[in-house]
Amino acid sequence: MGAGHGHDHGVTANSDRRWLAGALAVIVAFLLGEVIVGIVANSLALLSDAAHMTTDAASIALALWAIRLAARPASGRMTFGWKRAEILSAQANGLTLLLLAIWLGYEAIRRLFQPPEVHGGLVLGTALVGVAVNLLATWMISRADRTSLNVEGAYQHILNDLFAFIATAIAGGIIMATGWARADVIATLIVVVLMIKAGIGLIRASSRIFLEAAPAHLDPAKVGADMVAVPGVAQVHDLHIWEITSGSPALSAHVLVRRGFDCHTVREEVAHMLAHDRHIEHVTLQVDHVQPDVLDIGARKDDNCGDTHDLHGSHHLSSGQGN
CATH class of the missing domain: 3.30.70.1350 (Cation efflux protein, cytoplasmic domain)
Structure with missing residues (x-):
């Protein structure tokens, strides 16, 4: 004998899609300008922020795709529907955070010993605009359903990017005040640590679901x-x-x-x-x-x-x- 219940998450899914799409538009618009400024300023922190924002855009696009796929009804061999697509998206977001952190960490350590000249004014100005953009994007995604690991994965990308811009703005100010170019590298390393923490958290949470473990809140x-x-x-x-x-x-x-x-x-x-x-x-x-x-x-x-x-x-x- 069985007892089962189905649920219609259509309203929540539609709302999530709107908030995620809005955040995606804001990020892509800023991303294009940041790449240009990062190259002109010769700032690894800005270029790392731009690289991170590229993964932000990709993570949101992936989350949007996963939400659409998960909304498909169960049929044929997919007796639970496509709901696990959201967990695949969350795990992909965690993996991209870790891979990007490894690359940025390597590049930052290399520049720590041979720091290039960095234009502090451009770094500071762009980073401050980036903080505003990421605050808006973070607020938009926070309005979506963050109990979804898929949405949480996109949110962690954006939140880490916000921290990155704050660190970059501080580094730009230090470079302008003292000329110490290594501040740009230190800011990058701080962001790398945050990215690793967020990436491991997403991979651990999504892996629990794939391994059919009981939810953390249920003993x-x-x-x-x-x-x-x-x-x-x-x-x-x-x-x-x-x-x-x-x-x-x-x-x-x-x-x-x-x-x-x-x-x-x-x-x-x-x-x-x-x-x-x-x-x-x-x-x-x-x-x-x-x-x-x-x-x-x-x-x-x-x-x-x-x-x-x-x-x-x-x-x-x-x-x-x-x-």
């Missing part, structure tokens, strides 16, 4: 304990909790019901508890009446079929094990 042991606490539940076996995409937890389990209780009623009560208390609404439950000789943790014979069933996944016993 399977506690969820199992809540399920066996529902009146009439004797045991819960084969409990699995995973995420289809970020913010969409799913659960499946085999529930054994005490004699004298109605399986349908118990299933509905367990499903209601999971939705209300744990916010798990995509639930699939196999429900059977328990038999006196199957209250063990080894192989058992199901109530409605004659074959034995080897347990997989976690299992939980009610505190009272009588029928």
Whole structure:
């Protein structure tokens, strides 16, 4: 027996697309001018910002594509639809942050020993405009649904770019005041550290979903304990909790019901508890009446079929094990 629920995220998806598209337009417009100024000023910090903004634009474009793809209904072999496309996008964003950080880190260290002449005034002026542009883009994306790992990936790109422009502006001011060209390199290295931190976070979060791990906010042991606490539940076996995409937890389990209780009623009560208390609404439950000789943790014979069933996944016993 199963209980499942579907949800229409169309309004949120359309809103996310509008905010992301607006941020993309702002970034591309500024990016073209920054590349020119960075070359004229001979500033690695500005060129690194421009390179980062290029990945920003690509990350937003990828996020927009993933949102459109994830909106496709389930069909054929894609029984969950294309929702995992958003997680692929988030992982791609994390990887690009790490790869870009490696390249910028290498170039910054090389320039640390042989710093070129940098035009501090151009660096400072462009960086200040960049701060304003990124503040606007960051605000736009923050208006979208950041519980989506896909949107969060694009947001982290933009947020790191904002930090980069702030560091670059400080470096430009130092160069203008003191002539110390290495400030440009130091600003780049600070941004590299932030990019590595954000990239690792995105890859770790997306990998948890690909590996079918339980969401970080859901402890399977506690969820199992809540399920066996529902009146009439004797045991819960084969409990699995995973995420289809970020913010969409799913659960499946085999529930054994005490004699004298109605399986349908118990299933509905367990499903209601999971939705209300744990916010798990995509639930699939196999429900059977328990038999006196199957209250063990080894192989058992199901109530409605004659074959034995080897347990997989976690299992939980009610505190009272009588029928």
